[in-house]
Amino acid sequence: MKLHFDSNQEYQLDAIKAITDIFEGQPLSGGDFEFLVSSAGALLSENGLGNRLTLSEEQILQNVKSIQQRNEIKDKDSELQGMHFSVEMETGTGKTYVYLRTIYEINKLYGFKKFVIVVPSVAIREGVLKSLQITFDHLQEIYENQPAEYKVYDSGRLTELGNFAKSNAIQILVINIDSFTKDANVINQVRESGVRPIEYIQKSNPIVIIDEPQNMETDIRKKAITNLNPLFTLRYSATHKNLYNLVYKLDPVKAYDLGLVKQIEVDSVIAKNDSSG
Numbered sequence: 001m002k003l004h005f006d007s008n009q010e011y012q013l014d015a016i017k018a019i020t021d022i023f024e025g026q027p028l029s030g031g032d033f034e035f036l037v038s039s040a041g042a043l044l045s046e047n048g049l050g051n052r053l054t055l056s057e058e059q060i061l062q063n064v065k066s067i068q069q070r071n072e073i074k075d076k077d078s079e080l081q082g083m084h085f086s087v088e089m090e091t092g093t094g095k096t097y098v099y100l101r102t103i104y105e106i107n108k109l110y111g112f113k114k115f116v117i118v119v120p121s122v123a124i125r126e127g128v129l130k131s132l133q134i135t136f137d138h139l140q141e142i143y144e145n146q147p148a149e150y151k152v153y154d155s156g157r158l159t160e161l162g163n164f165a166k167s168n169a170i171q172i173l174v175i176n177i178d179s180f181t182k183d184a185n186v187i188n189q190v191r192e193s194g195v196r197p198i199e200y201i202q203k204s205n206p207i208v209i210i211d212e213p214q215n216m217e218t219d220i221r222k223k224a225i226t227n228l229n230p231l232f233t234l235r236y237s238a239t240h241k242n243l244y245n246l247v248y249k250l251d252p253v254k255a256y257d258l259g260l261v262k263q264i265e266v267d268s269v270i271a272k273n274d275s276s277g
Contacts, residue, residue, distance in 0.1 A: 115173070
């Protein structure tokens, strides 16, 4: 059975546009830098297939402010909170679909090809993988069969990181945060080639998508994400702990008004009489 998706949900398109418009003015990349890999697997030079951003932070800030005004988001910060951008979407409104389609749209507009999806648990990882599987044909149809590959990080198949780095197709790597937070993790250890596998990701300057970022706020996890050398991070959740450069918000009230959820749950406090005395 083939699933059919509605590609014209306005609120989802608005969420996608809130991200792509951040980089308005960035030229479509036609000459990605490349890094060469020797037969032994060593990184020889910074040639090859990675993402590269040419916009200044000032231009990006102007774009962010424009998006926030359009989406009625009040943000008093006069400067960027780093290269981190948040999308708040109520549970059940298609958050994963939105960020997967955003990958293709960013590629179409700007030519970026390397994406890493960081998840906090095995359960969410499997959910993302399932979403990639069931939306692949749908997204291929929308984006005219743009070459794309997705994979889940496996410490037993490290050669796939080399393919991630060298490929000229859209590359989507799903990885659990606990796979790269410690020096003892296989991905951070120097191999026979003299290269740590994580270097293939770092040299690609990936766009890092963080699913449920409220679970990534410890110092160790934040440092690990920074160590991926992201071009920028996109943060998706219904329950953010910290909102960095919020550009789109679909809260429970708005989701209810749009008919996307059946009810709004409100926590209540009930006073109980102590009758034990």
